Amino acid sequence: EAGVTQFPSHSVIEKGQTVTLRCDPISGHDNLYWYRRVMGKEIKFLLHFVKESKQDESGMPNNRFLAERTGGTYSTLKVQPAELEDSGVYFCASSQDQGARAFFGQGTRLTVV
Amino acid sequence: GQSLEQPSEVTAVEGAIVQINCTYQTSGFYGLSWYQQHDGGAPTFLSYNALDGLEETGRFSSFLSRSDSYGYLLLQELQMKDSASYFCAVNAGGGNKLTFGTGTQLKVEL
Numbered sequence: 165e166a167g168v169t170q171f172p173s174h175s176v177i178e179k180g181q182t183v184t185l186r187c188d189p190i191s192g193h194d195n196l197y198w199y200r201r202v203m204g205k206e207i208k209f210l211l212h213f214v215k216e217s218k219q220d221e222s223g224m225p226n227n228r229f230l231a232e233r234t235g236g237t238y239s240t241l242k243v244q245p246a247e248l249e250d251s252g253v254y255f256c257a258s259s260q261d262q263g264a265r266a267f268f269g270q271g272t273r274l275t276v277v
Numbered sequence: 278g279q280s281l282e283q284p285s286e287v288t289a290v291e292g293a294i295v296q297i298n299c300t301y302q303t304s305g306f307y308g309l310s311w312y313q314q315h316d317g318g319a320p321t322f323l324s325y326n327a328l329d330g331l332e333e334t335g336r337f338s339s340f341l342s343r344s345d346s347y348g349y350l351l352l353q354e355l356q357m358k359d360s361a362s363y364f365c366a367v368n369a370g371g372g373n374k375l376t377f378g379t380g381t382q383l384k385v386e387l
Contacts, residue, residue, distance in 0.1 A: 168319070195373065206281075207320070207364065207377040220374055255320065259373055266373060268312075268319040 166190065168269035170256050176275045182244040185272045189238070189258030195219075196239050197259075197266060198231060202252040210254075213239060246276045279303040281378035283365055288384045289355055297350045297381045299365035307368040309341050309348045310375065314362045323350065323363075352383075360385045 169188045177183050189196045198210040210229070211221040215236035224231070228247070233239040243250055253273050257266040281301045289295040299309065308327035312320040324332050326341035326348060338351040352359055362382050366375040 197374070199375075199377075206379045207366075207375075209374050209376065212374055223374075257320075265310075265322050265325065266375065267322070270317070270319045 168256055168258050168267050170254075170269035170272050172272060173270065174273045174275075176277060177246055179248055179276055180245045182242065183246055183274060185241045185243075185254050185256075185274070187239045187241070187256030187269060189256070190260075190267055193258035193260050193267075194236070195259045195261070195266075196233060197257040198239070198241055199255040199257065199268075200252050201255065201271075202249075207255065210241075243274070246274075248276050250274060251276045279367065279369055279376045281365055281367060281376065283363075283378040283381045285379065286382045286384070288386060290386050291355055291357060293355050294351065294353045295355060295383065297352075297363050297365075297383070299348050299350075299378055301346050301348075301365070301367050301378075303346075303367050303369040303376065305369040306343065306346075307370070309339070310366045310368065311337075311339055311350045312364045312366060312377075314364065314380070316361075320364065355385050357385050357387075359383060 171186045196213040201207045209223040212219045213233045230242045253271040255271045257268045259266045283299045310325045311323040314320045324339040336353045341348040362380040364380045365378045
């Protein structure tokens with residue numbers, strides 16, 4: 165069974181540009197989460213989808229970030245326009261129910277220069 | 278607010294036992310999870326405690342004391358491959374939203 169996959173694995177963009185990250189959760193997992201780890205700091209929650217609906221987006225830093233999950237399958241996280249402080253590793257996770265175990269992808273390392 | 282504290286680094290020798298502590302302050306609490314992350318890899322689920330006591334999974338065990346807002350991860354018979362970052366994470370509310378600690382870098386030496 166395939167795990168959570170994220171694309172791209174790395175992205176380097178200039179300040180002001182737009183970047184779109186993609187996450188494919190494990191098939192059948194209704195719950196999808198986005199997290200971010202900024203250099204040297206803890207992994208922080210961004211938002212949670214249940215199927216195609218946003219259950220909790222309390223961690224989204226500002227309106228430059230837009231997450232979607234069309235059809236309740238894969239999800240995208242768009243950053244527009246990117247700022248230097250957006251650099252970090254963006255993780256996606258999925259779970260079958262709202263229980264304890266979440267499966268994480270390998271992350272997208274975003275560098276804004 | 279919510280915060281979790283864990284040591285930043287721990288060093289141990291191969292074959293030894295190491296304990297990584299985690300204390301937390303959260304407005305709600307459903308359970309404490311532990312994740313392992315190798316450099317450049319995905320955080321991998323290790324264990325989960327919702328109730329007080331010890332959970333054992335092979336060489337790894339995890340303990341929780343809800344009254345003390347404290348837990349630990351115990352790694353036995355350390356192997357070189359156990360060198361990684363270990364994160365405690367609290368599920369403090371509905372939806373399995375996790376609040377992570379800053380992580381403990383474990384170095385296993387010969």
